[in-house]
Amino acid sequence: MKNKNLIVLFILVGSFFSCEDLTEVNINPNGVQPELVNPNLIMPTILTETAKLYLNYGYQDIAGVVQHTQKDAWSSGHNDYDWSSQSWSSNYDILRNNALFYDRAVALDLEFHQGVALVMKAFNFGLITDLWSDAPYTNALKGEVGGTENILPAFDSQEVIYTGILADLETANTLLSKSKSEYSSIVSDVDVFYNGDPAKWRKMANSLALRYYMRISEKKPDVAKAGIEKIVGNAAQYPIILSNSDDATMSFPGTSSGTSWPANTVYDASGSNYRRIKMASTLVETLQNLEDPRIAVWANKVQVPLVVDETLPAGTDEIVDGKRLLSPDKVGNAVLDLDQEYVGLPPSFSALPSAYNLNPTPGQTSFNPHVSFLNDIYKQASGSLLKARLISAAEVNFILAEASLKGWATGDAKTMYEAGVKASMNTWGVGSSSDTYLANEGVAYNGSLEQIMEQKWIASWTAATESWFDFRRTGLPALQAGPAAKRQALPLRFYYMQDELNINSANANAALDKLEVTNFSQADGKNSAWSKPWLNQGTGKPW
Known part of the structure; x- marks a missing residue:
């Protein structure tokens, strides 16, 4: 997603076709033939679209599910889980491009590109099954690939x-095990994650393997234990992400709406998308209780704090010295947050969340000065902290800490827990406060899974999908649905989209039959966000 990528791509196209005699081949003059395309032309699209899609999940509705954020307008999907038919078309579009990327890499014997393709295949299919449950996999993509x-x-x-x-990640680990000089046709600029560095891609592959072994740990503990111990016990053969410099991230150039941080105010002149997103009170209060310095990086202080003063004359409602002073009769039965620094929006507390804290302008165009806005960095189109984050050193260390608590041979849980916290603090530019923070009550290591999962949840800010998947597996943090939520429990999956149910009905219905209906499925039947997929069946989690 760099401007110079376009130049590189045009050069690649030119060099690729310069050796072809157009009188001898039948080539579509309006495009590049799939069977002839250079893999380096496909790679940027796969990486950028994957990163943007993953960020969209973790910064939008799933951030609402795990109570990182809430919206004060256009909020029912985000706050209340008012979902229905959710499409995976974009996910499979990426995978179709990736299948072509892989096939061309095989045809040209490009092992680096094959390894990258397998990592991206694993990541994207992992996301699909994590979100929807059973899905087309073995026979997927064959309508467009290979003539089948x-x-x-x-x-x-x-x-x-x-x-x-x-299995794909294991293969990728082998394919990516050489030094960069031993591969051919690597164009560093088209790799927006790692600049063509196979060692970093190898670490991403093995770190994702840790993620998915932990994902299945409740259902297949022996497999998960053996897989994680194999990786951790063979560091030379299975390097992993343990440093922030190896995080799988993508920055935004900010040159257009499509290449910018989502919900910025540079390309959204109204600023409404930025304005609607507020930090959830669940996260705000956790950060405040732990004296967490990341709160100042993620949120602004409330613009106009509320003060309720019993000594004020009845009918008082006025702004004095930047504070809104209220007499008790003006408050009535309203539930208020009188914190003078940071105020979050409670999860799914009302059908009209914009009215919270006596907002004087409730409604779709509200501007609530009594609830904290996100930090001004999130107004920008690009910035050093504005990155899509696919997997990080923080996540890997928390996985290893959890595995250690299970009694698996992954090292000292306290050391890895503290490394996870420090990695996240470094990510957000407050690493100098790490030692002080780790000494705070509630942060100092106490050997509990609850603490590890709480810190992992905090560290997944803007990458909340992992926190949702962790919650489903562990029930932690112990999040509760708000009173206006569609169900009084957090959802477990996305709905299969209606087109799939209509067009591929036999196969889709066979998948539905394997979902476990719960008390919260209700009128939705099996295709409910509250029906349990295989991962949750028989585990008693998260509820």
């Missing part, structure tokens, strides 16, 4: 998909 028509593919089970993902 299969537009109604069967759905594979989550168990099969995770097994395939882990």
Whole structure:
């Protein structure tokens, strides 16, 4: 997503076709033939679209589910889980491009590109099964690849998909095990994650394997234990992300709406998308209780704090010295947050969240001065902290700390817990406060899974998908649905989209039959956000 990438791509296109005699081949004059395309032309699209899609999940509705954020307008999907038919078309579009990327890499014997393709295949199929449950996998993508028509593919089970993902990551580890000089055709600029560095891609592959082994740990503990111990016990053969410099991230150039941080005010002149997103009170109060310096990086202080003063004359409602002074009769039965620094929006507390804290301008165009806005950095189109974050050193260390608590041979849980906290603090520019923070009550290591998962939840800010998946697996943090939520429990999955149910009905219905209906599924039936997929069945989690 750098401007110079376009120049590189044009050069690549030119060099690729310069050796072809157009009188001898039948080439579409309006495009590049799939069977001839250079893999370096496809790679940027796969990486950028994956990163943007993943960020959109973790900064939008899933951030609402795990109570990182809430919205004060256009809020029902974000705050209340008012979902219905959720499309995976964008996910499979990426995978179709990735299949072509892989096939061309195989045809040209480009092992680096093959390894990258397998990592991205694992990441994207992992996201699909994590979000929807069973999904087309083994026979997916064949309607467009290899000339095989299969537009109604069967759905594979989550168990099969995770097994395939882990196998692909194992293969990728081998393919990416050479030094950069031993590969051919690497164009560093088209790799917006790692600048063509196979060692970093190898670490990403093995770190994702840790993620998915932990994902299946409740269902297949022996497999998860063996897989994680194999990786941790063979550091030379299975390097992993333990430093922030190896995090899988993508920055934004900010040159257009499509290449900018989402919900910025540079390309959204009204600023409404930025203005609607507020930090959830669940996260705000946790950060305040722990004296967490990251709160100042993520949120602004409330513009106009509220003060309720019993000594004021009845009917008092006025701004004095930047504070709104209220007599008790003006408050009535309203529930207020009188914090003078940071105020979050409670999760799904009302059908009209913009009215919270006596906002004088409730409604879709509200501007609530009594609830903290996100930090001004989130108004920008780009910035050093504005990155899509796919997997990080913080996450990896928390995975290893959790594995250690399970009694697996992954090292000292306290050391890895503290390394996870420090990695997140460094990510957000407050690393100098790490030692002080780790000594705070509630942060100082106490050997509990609750503490590890709380810090992992905090560290997943803007990458909240992992926190949702962790919550489903562990029930932690112990988040509760708000009173206006569609159900009085957090959801577990996305709905299969209606087109899939209509067009690929036999296979989709077979997948639905394997979901476990719960008390919260209610009128939705099996295709409910509250029906349990294989990962949750029989675990008693998260509820």
